[in-house]
Amino acid sequence: MAALANLQENNLETIYVIWLDASVNDLEENIKAQQSIRSIINHLIVFQTAIDCEQYINQTSRDDRILLIVSGRLGQEIVPRIHQCRQIFSIYVYCMNKARNDEWAKHFQKIKGVVIDLNSLLKQIQLDQSKRIENKVDEPLAINISNLNNFIDKSTKELNGEFLHSQLLIDCLLRMKPNLTDKNELINLCQKFYENNPKELSLVREFEQNYSSNQAVWWYTRDSFVYRLLNKALRVQNIDLLFLFRFFIRDIEVQLKQYQCSSLVRVYRGQLMSTDELDQLKIKIEDLSTELWLEIFAYLKIRQQFNAFFGLNKRLNQTLLSYRTHISWRNNDEDAQHLLAHVLPYMTHPKNVTGLRLENTKRIDFNYYGNLFDFPRLKALFLHRLNITEDLHSIIQRNSTYLRYLYISQTISCNKLLMHKFLETILSLQNLQTCSLRLRLCMTPLRIKISSKSSIKNLRLMGTSEICTTDRLIKLLEYLPQLQSLHIIANQFSFISTKSTENEICTVALSNFILNINELTVPFIQLADFIISVMPFIQELKVVCRTAMQNLNYLNIHDWIKFVKSSPNLKNVTFDVHRGNEIDEQKWNNRCQMLIKNMNLNHVTLRIGK
Incomplete structure (x- = not known):
């Protein structure tokens, strides 16, 4: 009971309202106003003298927050002395002469208003308090940093x-x-x-x-x-x-x-900080673990990282320059320029960089800056909207020893000779496992000279407006004996030969094939024969057609059964197509159901439709 009584005497909330006015308890209007104020902010304390009020403010915790209502005469006396107190976050001057008090009040930033009407005062306090609650403004920042x-x-x-x-x-x-x-x-x-x-x-x-x-x-x-x-x-x-x-x-x-999340969820929370809180954070900054700093840096761009933290102390400088694992250079913007001027020349452990992204950097002189891109342990490389030049090719060669993932989404320009040279380099990488290439990079006549076969296991060829021809695809597959997964995105899949002589058919140990095209222009039986010949060990097949089917030719049950019986390892087929208006809906549904049923009888799972 003693503890309960002690609690009742204290302010259990963070925010106080202090009203300093010689007549605060004398006028009936002021007494009624106290009740209205408590409905907005519960803890209200009134004073009639500036000395008592100032003494009380100084003994309150620095983490509490005080809203001060003061008369014009007493305000001129007390505000200059308590304005810098951390506890004071807002001051309202409630007076009878607004013009006279506006003159001195304008010099104090924490004074939120000079009012002569009580209702206006209450409305202003209510509005400001609602904004504070919504935005967590003036809420103390509880800092307790421990070096775990x-x-x-x-x-x-x-x-x-x-x-x-x-x-x-x-x-x-x-x-x-x-x-x-x-x-x-x-x-x-x-x-x-x-x-x-x-x-x-x-x-x-x-x-x-x-x-x-x-x-x-x-x-x-x-x-x-x-x-x-x-x-x-x-x-x-x-x-x-x-x-x-x-x-x-x-x-x-x-x-x-x-209700704990099963996976990592990134959330954000804003918080205003006082100068004192910022100073406290600077003192405690040495106790933050390196892992936590790396988490903080992950939210910021390179320029923001260095502007905020570089130069605070030696440990942070070392962390910024030593633990960087990914370099992203896009559009030659301010971040890219900051990277060139302040990061790459001073990196102490370039071997820690395992990821590099270069995007739209055509205005960068790689001949001049190329020596800065020296990352001997690079594992992932992303290239997008680039001019493929000799200097860029040299950078890729120099940093490709441990490269396992390569992504080239779009090239702006490249001459054919350099394109062949570039492809030779890619196919000769001994540790490359996953590769995404622009389709046209691989659809030119191949005269590749490499000492050993490629180690690529997963290949993605992208070109939504380009044609994939089977003869050049087969030629490319000759260099990919370890290929397990092939994903082609093209406008059409063509069997028209680009050479006068017949193609030699090669086979690959491919288990997964995805063909995403705009229009199916070849008969199903021809596509099936190609898959059977080139990919005899296929287990997963997915065909995506981005335009509507105009007939039922691709749903011929006899052709599908022949295809399945010739592919003994085939387990799952996804036929991602949709019906055109020319096909009767009932016929379409009946054919799909019959085909799925027959595939199940042959132990193949078939899914049809969007």
């Missing part, structure tokens, strides 16, 4: 005592079994604390009558006394109040575990 990396093999005396205390406290509260009186004790406290605040009392009654354990998170995220009281109690480690909240904290933990 250094916790191993240390005694409790050497560790951050405040951190350990807070963790042990929460752990104890969660382990304690709640009883029926927990909620009643909290309700009694809140009813006493909000006895002059009808709005908040109605929420307390609602909580008393309707709260259940499966509503804990809903109540915590609601704008109510629960959020404000619990947050302050956690921040200042108010053990007496946290003890009363133990049933609620336990319910929150249960709900958070129940």
Whole structure:
């Protein structure tokens, strides 16, 4: 009971309202206004002298927030002395002569208004308070940074005592079994604390009558006394109040575990920081682990990283220059220029870079800057909208020893001789596993000279407006004996030979083939024969046609059965097509059902349709 009585005497919320006016308790209008103010911000304290008011402000916690209402005469006396106090976040001058008080008030940034009408004052306070609640403005930033990396093999005396205390406290509260009186004790406290605040009392009654354990998170995220009281109690480690909240904290933990995300979700929260809080963060910055800094850097562009953190201390400089694992250079913008001027020339561990993306860098002189791109352990390379030049080709050759993933989505220009040379380099990479190339890069006559076969296992050829010809595709496959998955995106798939002589058919141990084309212009039986001849071990097949089918020729059951019986390893087929208006819907559905049924009888799973 003593603890409960002690709690009732304190402000359990973070925000105070202090009203300083010689007649604050003398005029009936002011006494009624106090009730209205408490409905907006519960904790109101009134003073009639500047000395008492200033003394009270100075003894409040620096983490509390004070909204000050002051008369014009007393405002001129006290505002210059308390304006810089961290606790003061807003000042309203309530006076009888607005013009005279505007003159001195304009020199103080925290003065939000000079008003002569009480209703206007209340409306302004209500509006500003609503904005603060919505945007979490003026909410103290609770900082407790502990170097978890250094916790191993240390005694409790050497560790951050405040951190350990807070963790042990929460752990104890969660382990304690709640009883029926927990909620009643909290309700009694809140009813006493909000006895002059009808709005908040109605929420307390609602909580008393309707709260259940499966509503804990809903109540915590609601704008109510629960959020404000619990947050302050956690921040200042108010053990007496946290003890009363133990049933609620336990319910929150249960709900958070129940609805825990199965995968990583990135969320954001804005927070204003005072100068004092920023200084505290700078002091504690050395205790942040390297892993946490890398997480922070992941949210920022290179230029933002260096502008914000480079030069603060040697450790951060080393982290920025040593632990970079991915370089992205796009459009020759400010970030790219910052990369050239401040990052690449000073990188201490270029071997840590495993990913490089170059996009639309045609205005960069690779002949001049090429020596900066030296990443001996590069594993992933992305190229988009580039002029393929000798200098760029040289950079790729120099950084390709450990390259496992290569993505070339679009090339702006490239002469045929260099294109052959570029393709030779790609096919000769000994560790390359996955490769995405522009289709036209591989559809030119191939006269490739490489000492050994390619190690590529997954190949994607992209060209939505280009034609993929089978003879050149077969020629390319000769260099890919380890290929397991092939994905082609093209306008058409053509069997028209580009040479006067017949093609030699090669076979590959391909298990997965995806063909995504705009229009099916060849008979199904011809496509099936090609797949059987070139990919005899195929297990997964997907054909996507981006335009509507105009007839049922591709749904011929006899042709499909012949194809399946000639492909003994085939297990799954996806035929991603849709019916054109020329085909009767019932006929289409009947044919699809019959075909699926026959495929099932041959132990092949067939899916048809978008």
